Amino acid sequence: MSHNMLLVFEVTILVLAIFLGFEVISKVPTLLHTPLMSGTNAIHGIVVAGAMIVLAGSGKGPFTWIVGFLAVVLGAANVVGGFVVTDRMLEMFKKREPAKPKDDETVT
Amino acid sequence: MSTNLSDLLYLIPIVTFILALRFLSSPAHARRGNQIGAAGMLVAIAVTWVKAGHTSWWALVIGMAIGGGFGAVAARRVKMTAMPQMVALFNGVGGGAAALIALAELHRSLPDPGRPHIDVLVAIALSGFIGAVSFAGSMIAFAKLQELIGGRPITYPGQNVGNLILLAALLGFAVALSAGVQDQWLLWIVVGGGALFGILFVLPIGGADMPVVISLLNAFTGLAVAIGGFELENNVLIVAGMLVGASGTLLTLMMGKAMNRSLGNLLFSAFGQVTAEAAAVASGAGGGTVRSASAEDVAVMLAYAHKVVFVPGYGLAVAQAQHDVRQLADMLESKGVEVTYAIHPVAGRMPGHMNVLLAEANVPYTQLKEMDEANPEFSRTDVAVVVGANDVVNPDARSNQGSPIYGMPILNVDDAQAVVVLKRSMNPGFAGIENPLFYNPKTVMLFGDAKESIVKLAAAVKTL
Numbered sequence: 001m002s003h004n005m006l007l008v009f010e011v012t013i014l015v016l017a018i019f020l021g022f023e024v025i026s027k028v029p030t031l032l033h034t035p036l037m038s039g040t041n042a043i044h045g046i047v048v049a050g051a052m053i054v055l056a057g058s059g060k061g062p063f064t065w066i067v068g069f070l071a072v073v074l075g076a077a078n079v080v081g082g083f084v085v086t087d088r089m090l091e092m093f094k095k096r097e098p099a100k101p102k103d104d105e106t107v108t
Numbered sequence: 109m110s111t112n113l114s115d116l117l118y119l120i121p122i123v124t125f126i127l128a129l130r131f132l133s134s135p136a137h138a139r140r141g142n143q144i145g146a147a148g149m150l151v152a153i154a155v156t157w158v159k160a161g162h163t164s165w166w167a168l169v170i171g172m173a174i175g176g177g178f179g180a181v182a183a184r185r186v187k188m189t190a191m192p193q194m195v196a197l198f199n200g201v202g203g204g205a206a207a208l209i210a211l212a213e214l215h216r217s218l219p220d221p222g223r224p225h226i227d228v229l230v231a232i233a234l235s236g237f238i239g240a241v242s243f244a245g246s247m248i249a250f251a252k253l254q255e256l257i258g259g260r261p262i263t264y265p266g267q268n269v270g271n272l273i274l275l276a277a278l279l280g281f282a283v284a285l286s287a288g289v290q291d292q293w294l295l296w297i298v299v300g301g302g303a304l305f306g307i308l309f310v311l312p313i314g315g316a317d318m319p320v321v322i323s324l325l326n327a328f329t330g331l332a333v334a335i336g337g338f339e340l341e342n343n344v345l346i347v348a349g350m351l352v353g354a355s356g357t358l359l360t361l362m363m364g365k366a367m368n369r370s371l372g373n374l375l376f377s378a379f380g381q382v383t384a385e386a387a388a389v390a391s392g393a394g395g396g397t398v399r400s401a402s403a404e405d406v407a408v409m410l411a412y413a414h415k416v417v418f419v420p421g422y423g424l425a426v427a428q429a430q431h432d433v434r435q436l437a438d439m440l441e442s443k444g445v446e447v448t449y450a451i452h453p454v455a456g457r458m459p460g461h462m463n464v465l466l467a468e469a470n471v472p473y474t475q476l477k478e479m480d481e482a483n484p485e486f487s488r489t490d491v492a493v494v495v496g497a498n499d500v501v502n503p504d505a506r507s508n509q510g511s512p513i514y515g516m517p518i519l520n521v522d523d524a525q526a527v528v529v530l531k532r533s534m535n536p537g538f539a540g541i542e543n544p545l546f547y548n549p550k551t552v553m554l555f556g557d558a559k560e561s562i563v564k565l566a567a568a569v570k571t572l
Contacts, residue, residue, distance in 0.1 A: 007227055010338055010346055017334075017347045021354025024126060027133040030453045030478050033359065033460030036132055038195050039142055040355045041326055043125050045198075046149065046348040047205045047333045048172075049156040050340050054212045055168060056160030064212045065164070069171050071208035076175030077182075078202035079153075083146040084183035085194055090139035092467040095474055 035089045042082025048075030114159045117151070118344040124148025125348050129355070135473045152344055175201075188468045189425050192458045193253035196246045196322045199329050203242025206332035207299050210236035213339045214295050226286060231338040233282035236295055239332035240302030241309070242325045248310040249318050249325065253457070261314040268376055271308055274301060313375065319458035320363050320374050327356025359459065366453035368505070368516035396547030398534065403561060406528050406554050407568030410436075413490035415446040417482065419519055420466065422456050423496020427558035430469035433495065436566040437471070443569070448475050450482030450492075450519050452500035479519060486523035494521060494529045494545075496558050502543045512541060527551040530561045 028036050052075075055068030124144045131141020157168070179198065186194045210232045217224040224232075251257045278301040285294040313321055330352025337345030364371050410416055418433060437447045449466060456462035463476050477485070486492060494501055497519075504511035505518045521527050527550050534546070534553075545551055554561050 003225055006341060007225075007338075010341070010343070013343060014334060014346050014350050017350035018354045020126065021129075021351040022358055024129040024351075025355040025358050028129070029133070030451075030460055031463045031473060031476055032132050032135060032138055033453075034191060034195075034456075034458055034464045035138060035142075035460070036129075036355070037323060037326060037359065037458065037460075038191070038198070039128060039132060039145070040330065040352040041195055041198050041202070042142075042149075043128065043145060043348050044202050044326075044330045044333045044352040046121070046125075046152060046345055047202050047209070047329075047336060048175075049152050050209050050333070050336050050342060050345050051171075051205050052153070052156045052168060053160050053340055053342070054209050054216075055171070056163055057216065058212075059163060063215055065167070067208045067212040067215070069167055071205040071212070072168060072171035073175035074201040074205040074208070076172040077179035078175075078198050078205065079149055079179070080176040081179030081183040081194070081198045083142065083149065084180055085186065085191070085198070086142045087139065087146075088183065089188070089191070089464050089467075090135070090142055092464065092470075093135040093138065093473045094467070094470070095136075096472040 032093075035086050038082060038086045038089065042079060042086055045075060045079030045082050048072060048079050051075040114155050115343055117155045118342075121148035121152035121155075121344050122347045124151075125351060129351065188465055189428075189457075190254070191461060191464065192319055192322060193250045195458070196250040196253065196318075196325070199322065199326050200243045200246025200250065203239045203246060203325070203329040203332055205239070206329065206336050207236050207239030207243060207302070209336050210239065210339065211292075211295060211299060215292060218290055218292065226288070228339055229286045229288070231335045232295065233285045233298055235332045235335040235339065236299045237278060237282060237302040238328050238335070240299045241306040242328040242332060244303035244306030245310040245321065245325050245328075246306075248307050249321055252310075252315055253318055262311045267308075267312055271305065274305055274308070278302065278305065309375075317374055319454075319461075320360060320367075320371075322458065323356055323360040323363060324371075324375075325356075327353050327360060330354075330356055363454060363459050366459070366517060368513065396544070398546055399549075399552045401528070401552040401554055403554065403564035404568045406552065407565050407572060409491050409526060409528065410440055410445065410493070410565065411443055411569050411572045413440075413445055415448075415485075415489045415491075416440060417477075417485065417489045417492045417521075417524065418447070418449045419492055419494045419497050419501060419521055420449060420451065420455060420462055421495065421497025421500060422462075423498075423558055425456060425462070425465050425496070427496065429495065429559040429562050430465050430471075432559055432562040432566065434466070434469045434471050436562055436569065437475075439566055439569050443572075448477050448482070448485070450477050450479070450485075450521075452479055452497070452519055453517075455497065455500060479517060483520050483523075486520050489524040490526065492521040492524035492527045494527065495562070496530065498531075498543055499541060501545055502541065503545055503548075504541070504543070508544075521545065522548055522550065525550070528554055530554050530556070530558050532557060 051071035058065040058068050128141040128145030132138045214232050330349045334346050334349030501521045505513045505516040
């Protein structure tokens with residue numbers, strides 16, 4: 001694929017992703033806005049994939065190696081931290097504890 | 109691995125990320141969505157691993173172990189009340205990674221014969237700048253929320269003009285770089301200047317508005333990552349980054365709406381200062397009498413009510429009283445009282461934060477009512493209990509045009525038969541705005557520390 005064709009293709013999926021993002025997010029209730037923020041935070045941790053490519057292609061010298069290595073460290077922190085913290089939050093959202101008394105039992 | 113095959117396999121993470129966001133539409137399956145997203149991320153990393161080759165695999169492993177280890181430990185240890193600064197921190201490192209990728213990509217492509225395409229240079233300049241803004245801005249936001257530096261807005265004359273000049277200068281450097289002035293130093297200036305801009309941009313914003321900033325910086329990082337995808341010709345970066353960019357933008361706008369302030373007002377007006385002046389002008393409350401009650405009196409009101417609605421604010425979380433509130437609610441429910449929680453969109457320190465804190469205290473999410481759902485219910489509520497909330501229940505937002513919060517959507521607790529306000533003293537709250545709700549004849553005040561008051565209430569209800 002020529003460079004220009006690739007560029008047009010990339011811009012196309014970029015624009016589609018914007019609309020998809022708006023569409024999907026608008027269905028998230030305010031109840032879950034904090035997990036939404038940390039969940040999207042985890043998703044942009046995909047930057048670690050970019051950092052891996054940079055580090056792997058660092059045959060050209062120490063500068064790219066150091067920068068790539070730092071980027072991998074930061075990206076990995078972003079991914080792991082983001083997903084773990086989101087999981088911790090979502091784990092807490094429960095319908096009702098089994099041990100609780102029933103609502104209608106004592107209603108007068 | 110060929111580019112075609114890896115691009116095809118990258119569809120897996122793309123789909124799982126979309127599913128992860130889609131599953132967040134209900135707390136019933138939100139957790140599974142997040143796990144699907146994490147699995148997709150693993151696929152993305154595995155595909156990249158194979159595609160990139162094994163040249164410095166040990167460096168990859170070590171880097172990932174350091175970063176991942178730090179992320180895992182920090183994410184495990186953080187308290188739920190400290191969630192906003194944790195999100196800021198993870199957001200910042202992502203932005204930093206995007207900026208570093210831009211630096212490395214420019215370095216790699218410069219010596220090549222036939223300089224890189226202009227669109228790649230534009231992408232490098234943009235992602236370097238935006239990533240640096242996000243990194244430095246997030247670190248300042250983290251420091252403010254963690255109270256490493258003061259949460260008060262820091263202002264000085266010519267702030268906005270200075271920022272604009274800096275921005276214009278950086279734009280000039282970025283244009284020069286894109287036009288083909290082949291110098292790595294140009295990008296260093298753009299990245300360094302971006303970091304400086306991020307610091308100057310976040311410093312003047314008060315602690316209470318920080319969540320909006322984090323949401324915006326989240327969008328910035330997403331954008332920087334998406335643009336990084338153009339440098340590396342990598343679809344999964346473009347799609348995932350832009351999904352986050354779009355969602356962060358939308359969430360930022362929604363928060364501005366819930367606080368009744370435009371984005372420009374939030375970001376450029378150093379909120380704390382403005383309200384201090386405006387509060388002096390605000391009228392409507394002054395005078396009137398305040399009724400105070402004992403815990404025993406309030407306990408009787410609650411125990412013999414049919415329907416009680418708790419209105420928690422951040423004061424509740426500060427006092428760490430979520431668990432005590434839940435115990436009080438359990439006790440009331442066992443006496444046949446219907447209990448729900450009415451939650452303002454900006455209660456807590458970030459949108460939806462209060463829901464997380466109550467969920468942590470084992471409050472079932474079916475009892476957590478959003479503002480639109482809660483407001484029509486107040487007219488058939490016997491007692492509304494306001495715990496550590498102030499501005500979000502201030503009727504001046506509805507009726508007093510002189511009030512700085514006029515027009516902000518609020519919880520109409522004054523529609524309830526009776527209102528109980530748990531408050532430390534009559535000192536005006538954080539923003540210094542008078543609240544006529546306290547002088548309403550329907551309202552009784554229960555003074556004291558929120559946690560102690562709730563514990564006293566629970567003890568009194570128990571004896572009834």
